[in-house]
Amino acid sequence: MTSDRGHDGAQYLAGSPVRVAMLRALREEPRRPADLTATVDATRTTIQRIxxxxxxxxxxxxxxxxxRVTPTGKRVHDAYETLLEEVERADRYGQFAADLERAGVDFPPEALAAGELTVAAGRNPLAAVDRLTELLREGCGAEMRAVSPVVIQQFNEAAADALDAGATIELIIDRDVVETSVSEFGPATERALTDDDATVYVASEPIEYGVFRYDEIACVTAYDRRNNPQCVLESTDSTVLEWVDEQFESFAADAVRLSEIVDNA
Known part of the structure; x- marks a missing residue:
């Protein structure tokens, strides 16, 4: 258990940006007080007190x-810098991680920062949709595999362009969106049923997140409570690539072809 003295020390350092800046400066090299005055934004009196x-x-x-900073001071500095990095990472990836956790997804925590994150924000609520659409178009000629809880016209159009350019697509969709796909996106559904390069499956269980893979690029999409794409993590990291492949195979194991669902209907 961390002692009260440890808490006091952490509070002392975190309580002033000047203290952090001074410890960082001394971690870099030994300094005189006058040198610190020129390095950090503080008076000589404040520096002496710190x-x-x-x-x-x-x-x-x-x-x-x-x-001079002591070995203990170096460890305190390095641990604090690590904490700051983790807090910044939490600010950046917190929503993505929270949305996946809410969906019960066991995403590897060490992979959270292993890629670029696109977030749907107030100024651009369609940022995640737009990025996924771009990735679909960029994958022209590639073998694509995807799992999606929704069907969106933008995705359908981008997938059609990719197929026209020579791509092959395996897609697993949520059972609840089959009716919407058939009734509202007839041409896309017809192509999915007739194009030899497009294979669409229907998952046997609800889908609450998305994955997408082609070549050495893997994407994981987190959705909000209204099933809107919120965050897209794209990565070439081997951990993410392997995880995405595992998720696709897990859904594919019990999925059935869309053609069977349509024929039975």
Whole structure:
């Protein structure tokens, strides 16, 4: 268990950007107080007070007129910088991770920052849809595999363009969107049933997230509670590629061809 002294030290460092800047500067190289005045935005009095606080915690020592960070101070600095990086990563990937967690998806946490993230924001609520559409068009001529809980006209049009350019597509869709696909997107459904390069399956279980893979690019899409694409993580990292392949195979194991569903209907 972390001691109260540890909490006090963490609060002390985090309580002032100047303290963080000073410890970072001393981590880089030993400095005199005058050098710190030129490096950080603080008065000489403030710097002396912070140096005294660092000294009380054994984070720095004074040797002659120069202050040096101790091994303990280095560890404190490095741990704090790591914490800042994790907090920044949480700000960036938090919504993506939360949406996947809500869907019960066991996405590897070490892969969260292993790629580029596109987020649907207030100024561009269709950012995730637009990026997925771009990726579909960029995959012309490739072998594509995807799992999607929704059918969207933009996706249908981009997939048609990819097929025209020589791509092959395997797609698994949610059973709840089959009726919509047949009634509202007749031409796309007809092509899915007749084009030898397009194979569409219907999942046996609800789909609450999306995956997409072609060549060495893998994407994971998180959806909000209204089933709108919110975040798209695209990556070439081997962990993400393998995870996406596993998810596709898991859905494909119990899926049935769309043609069977349509024929039975």
């Amino acid at each position: 140096l005294a606080g660092f000294g009380e915690r054994d984070w720095v020592v004074k040797r002659g007129a120069v202050y």
